[in-house]
Amino acid sequence: MRQIMILNMFAVALVAFEPRADQFSDLWYDGNAELSTYEITEMRYGEPRKGSRVMVFVTEPMRLSTHIKPDVKLPP
Structure with missing residues (x-):
């Protein structure tokens, strides 16, 4: 029962703080890269x-007809 209450509280918090679609688009499609760094321990030999x-993520324009990045900037 306690686990269900915790999950419900988490779900309510996510819905309450959900960003607006235009806020998301402004950040996601701003042309800047996102860098994420992780400290890891991995087995070698x-x-x-x-x-x-380091993970680098960049959202770039793409032609829907060819699925290739255009050579020139597409209009918004």
Whole structure:
């Protein structure tokens, strides 16, 4: 029962703080890259190795007909 109450509270919090669609679009399609870094431990040659990973994510325009990035900037 307690787990259900916690899940319900979490769901209500997500709905209450959901960003508006225009706020999301303004950030997602602003042409800037998003960098995420992670500290990791991974097994290499049977031994744990510490390191880091970087993920770079960029949303760019794409022609829907060819699924290829255009050479020139598309109008909004």
